[in-house]
Amino acid sequence: MRRGKLVVGNWKMNGGLEANASLLVALLAGWTPSAERSLAVCAPFPYLGQVRDALTGSKLAWGAQDLSPHSAGAYTGDVAGAMIAEFGCRYVLAGHSERRQLHGETDALVAAKAKAALAAGLTPLVCVGETLAERDGAGWQTVVGRQFDAIAAALAADLARVVLAYEPVWAIGTGRTASPAQAQEVHAFLRQRLQKSSAEAVQVLYGGSVKAGNAGALFAMPDVDGGLVGGASLDAVEFLAIAGA
Ligand code: PEP
Numbered sequence: 001m002r003r004g005k006l007v008v009g010n011w012k013m014n015g016g017l018e019a020n021a022s023l024l025v026a027l028l029a030g031w032t033p034s035a036e037r038s039l040a041v042c043a044p045f046p047y048l049g050q051v052r053d054a055l056t057g058s059k060l061a062w063g064a065q066d067l068s069p070h071s072a073g074a075y076t077g078d079v080a081g082a083m084i085a086e087f088g089c090r091y092v093l094a095g096h097s098e099r100r101q102l103h104g105e106t107d108a109l110v111a112a113k114a115k116a117a118l119a120a121g122l123t124p125l126v127c128v129g130e131t132l133a134e135r136d137g138a139g140w141q142t143v144v145g146r147q148f149d150a151i152a153a154a155l156a157a158d159l160a161r162v163v164l165a166y167e168p169v170w171a172i173g174t175g176r177t178a179s180p181a182q183a184q185e186v187h188a189f190l191r192q193r194l195q196k197s198s199a200e201a202v203q204v205l206y207g208g209s210v211k212a213g214n215a216g217a218l219f220a221m222p223d224v225d226g227g228l229v230g231g232a233s234l235d236a237v238e239f240l241a242i243a244g245a
Contacts, residue, residue, distance in 0.1 A: 004036040005226040009233025024054040026236030033059035048087035063091025069112035081120025111154035132170040160199040171208025187223035212241035
């Protein structure tokens with residue numbers, strides 16, 4: 001059975017103690033929990049304690065934006081899933097396109113990170129998506145299919161425990177959103193692959209310049225189970241409007 005819609009804010013490398021406090025207060029004041037809609041924010045590592053203190057006991061969940069594939073050891077600067085879990089996180093992003101592009105993360109590394117997240121009791125929110133050059137070249141089916149297959153092969157039956165996010169790279173932070181039909185086409189493709197692996201209950205979120213003005217049409221698509229929201233998640237009014245769309 002499919003679950004309700006999930007909207008997750010990715011703060012990226014933005015925020016500060018003061019700005020976060022105002023944002024969290026506004027989210028807590030404005031969010032009306034419902035059985036059909038869930039809301040979460042993914043904050044930079046240094047702020048996970050602040051987010052935990054603000055959101056504990058509320059209906060808002062929180063998470064981190066990356067994790068190490070390793071559980072502990074000589075990995076200077078890295079953060080293990082168990083450390084993130086200690087801060088009450090439910091989610092952690094894995095394979096965001098900015099990690100894939102700026103840090104050279106491969107499909108195999110993303111799959112290892114998703115596995116490490118599950119081992120730490122976290123829900124990995126695994127991102128897939130093609131660049132414009134890939135869409136025009138090999139085609140999104142080839143790229144998204146390859147990214148999905150790497151995760152499915154590594155996780156096997158545990159694939160049912162992840163959240164997927166389709167984020168076309170050409171739509172992230174560009175103001176250029178996939179049309180609802182374009183998003184639905186890719187989500188249906190992912191759903192079909194999930195069904196083949198008996199993981200059809202997995203939520204598949206759309207990400208890429210989601211705003212209050214386009215969220216309703218995107219979320220109305222039958223295979224779009226919510227959104228992963230970057231820039232617009234830093235504005236409480238806009239983010240709440242997206243969450244309610
Ligand atoms: C993201 O960071 O995952 C994202 C989708 O960003 P934006 O909403 O700003 O395009």
